[in-house]
Amino acid sequence: MTEHGSVQPARKTYLTGSRADLRVPMREVPLSNGDSVVLYDTSGPYTDPAHRADVRRGLPPLREAWIAERGDTAEYAGRAVRPEDDGRRSDDPLRDGAAFRPRRPRRAAGGPVTQRAYARRGEITPEMEFVALREGVAPELVRDELAAGRAVLPANVNHPEIEPMIIGRAFKVKVNANIGNSAVASSIEDEVEKMTWATRWGADTIMDLSTGRDIHSTREWILRNSPVPVGTVPLYQAVEKVGGDPAELTYEVFRDTVIEQAEQGVDYMTVHAGVLLRYVPLTARRKTGIVSRGGSIMAAWCLAHHEENFLYTRFRELCEIFAAYDITWSLGDGLRPGSIADANDEAQFAELRTQGELTRIAAGFGNQVMNEGPGHVPMHKIKENVDRQQEWCDGAPFYTLGPLTTDIAPGHDHITSAIGAAMIGWHGTAMLCYVTPKEHLGLPDREDVKAGMIAYRIAAHAADLAKGHPGAQAWDDALSDARFEFRWEDQFNLALDPDTARSFHDETLPAAPAKTAHFCSMCGPHFCAMKITQDVRRYAGERGLAEHEALKAGMRDKAAEFAASGNRVYLPIADRSPEDR
């Protein structure tokens, strides 16, 4: 392909592993100079031209054979789906209840079936090999980080459709996108479309935070079609099952909901087990009290009963369930700060200490565990959050919401929080929960989801660069090379958001020749710093010397050459075309 030749857009490619069914999807960007750049790809089979999407059939069960081969799980009848699972009265028909072919769930036949348990035994599972190829690291690193609890590989045995991914500070920083049905009913296609839109823009996991009706059915559609791990907050559904009253919650209802979701295949669950009765008063003097839904529900339950949080007192029973399906804990931060004023306060850190205690208990059950974190934190208090979490929670992966670095910009909190997210990612946070421009104001639409994802992919990549993650800078270098060499189509194709980059350039220089032009659209052809640098460099190159030395030696020659060419680096105004004057 010549430098000015037509450039192909990005295409799907696969890295193959030690077995035929281990194919790791990547995004390959062919460049006009014949090179190509291979990037991490979260978009799933949807971007493979060979894949025929059918949301009512779901994705192919990539991991099915791997799970079955291990021989440590067994199918069973499973819990019968009930009308109240979808927030319906007993006489309402279940919505689209038969959309998917009946599937018998699996669970452990004996001991824990978690990736952590396998890693501790020294095994490298196909899932571990998959993420090693995906990250460009040794499988042994994946295994060792999982065994130590410094990384998680969320992969419920009932969610065989996922393309495995890993969350841990030794790996690329990940991004989660929250979706969830708005109260107004939407179609299967709408729900799946929300999820694929988020993964197209780089969501490594998604959380389904639906409330209201049709929670069970919506989740089923999402799970069967999601190429990324799915997280939930089971408490939301449990509260719906008891008529919306937190005080009516019981451990039994909660447990039933966990099993319902476990059988569907939820990969990780946020559980607010660290909101202890004695911590609730610590929030009374805060500027913004409790801002976590789950935290406020458990605080209300504790106050109503004057009893300790049942998620804490029954935690070990839940650990056994989590071990039987390989559900990853996402220990909720129910007391996270909701304002700059409340950052790093006693309530927040009291809960974090309890997260550490729970992390150690779960480790004893072979569970995979991550810890959720804030929230709203000014820049100078960000590092302390990671440092304490890493110390108190034995290096478990940290999973933070932002943090927002100021409260003053509702409508632009993807930016206030991308600042904090990039910093906290650099300091060791393993996954960032995105924030959209609608945060605090309303429900995100399609454009908000994209804006949130773009801001957070920027934050995650900036963090990877700052951590010195192997290979991260290759992407920046490829794009900067394309920029310096005026390979415009390559720049667009390499951009995090090719559509926007191309359309912005088109606004200023719409004609096709501009896409091969050797100047920037800002400065025009006669005022371009990069062009001058290229002239200097080309001069050195022609003489066949090392550039540095050539330039030192050749300056006098260069001066003569400049003079001979009429010193015309810039054209006189009168000689320019009207647009360039």
Place this chain on the structure above:
Amino acid sequence: MTEHGSVQPARKTYLTGSRADLRVPMREVPLSNGDSVVLYDTSGPYTDPAHRADVRRGLPPLREAWIAERGDTAEYAGRAVRPEDDGRRSDDPLRDGAAFRPRRPRRAAGGPVTQRAYARRGEITPEMEFVALREGVAPELVRDELAAGRAVLPANVNHPEIEPMIIGRAFKVKVNANIGNSAVASSIEDEVEKMTWATRWGADTIMDLSTGRDIHSTREWILRNSPVPVGTVPLYQAVEKVGGDPAELTYEVFRDTVIEQAEQGVDYMTVHAGVLLRYVPLTARRKTGIVSRGGSIMAAWCLAHHEENFLYTRFRELCEIFAAYDITWSLGDGLRPGSIADANDEAQFAELRTQGELTRIAAGFGNQVMNEGPGHVPMHKIKENVDRQQEWCDGAPFYTLGPLTTDIAPGHDHITSAIGAAMIGWHGTAMLCYVTPKEHLGLPDREDVKAGMIAYRIAAHAADLAKGHPGAQAWDDALSDARFEFRWEDQFNLALDPDTARSFHDETLPAAPAKTAHFCSMCGPHFCAMKITQDVRRYAGERGLAEHEALKAGMRDKAAEFAASGNRVYLPIADRSPEDR
């Protein structure tokens, strides 16, 4: 005003100083609870209902009397405007040349007339008192920081229209917006509108980076109508005057351009005096060479002549001119990195050392000086930039472009760079040059200017918070209070961008009653964490005890109260309105 009463939008207010003509504009946001919040205001007289804008007359010369009273300047005939000042042939009429009444320029009658020289003599000028009131600090702090060269107060004696502002690490972090005529001719009104749009969204200074035709006239319109200091890069106009050929540049043409602009009232000038001949080869092995226009022009000049940069060799002569008008140096970083790969390299830091040398020379002339900085820098290399600049340049204010923390996101570089800007501001940068989404791709339009300004006001405020700047958090606290108390109109009015905050909320909950609703539009009335916290807090307050103790003591009562009220924190789904299900 009652909590539910109608809320007035923000209004202009003035702080008065020690003399009647010293009135400092502020933005007062009245709150529905009777309080108000007073914020820094860059929007100029345009937002004062008493002001009658007439772009052909310009703004009232606020500082005229202060300058005259000092008696250290004298009017003189001034340089005659020539056709080539506007890039025109001698037979072209000057465009709108007579738009403003003839004004005789001023310059020093004797020694330096810089704010720094006054500060060194222990004087507190009206300009210093103005910025002290504006920043909420003691006038002595302003004077001492100016005297030490740790801050600048850009205020050309020929720009009496400005509302004085200060740039230094002891003060609020400032933001500059670049504007500049695109090559296509535009009207007076268009040019002024671009500037006022930027200052409306918080630009503390603007730089006019026009190239091509009508540079002189455009600048005149901007200066006469600008309430903020105006910066330029005189080299751009000088190159135009010699027909666009850097090799034809001479010190004399450059000097003539500086005087032309000094007489018009330009407050600070970017001068690439640190791009030395011997540094040019250091850029040869870079990924993106030289990316500064001014840097590449001077590099081309040096190579063409094989002589040292005349801006460096004649620097002292320029210092004398700068002292005579009180022009502030903005020592350019012509060798700033243009990619992550080139950050903090030898070329960059070699020039920074020379900036330090020049800073000390200028100090000897009583000049005010700031240093320009990068560029593209990954997060872990940002702090080193500030630390070296502060050390090598004797604490002079640092003025950085971003920096962008990754190269991969053209089309979204307001975000990649807001991350770096916030961090570098925290570490001590005094002014941030904004970056718009069009960076690298095209010329910013109105929406891009706003997007860039919003991202940078966020970065600057996040930096103020992290620095612990006195009073910075009051804004966040006021907004968080409004959020917690569901005072929606107060939230909108306090927001950095009230228009966007209001419209996003309207999309989800358009009806007027929602603006006084006691719940968030995300969770709906039945699922609101803040609502529960308020219930808890109100309960404590009713008993008249300190909240913390009350909560501890009262939990059993609270449990009983919850039970008595039917445990209805959330309504059962069946009892909810359809939108809330």
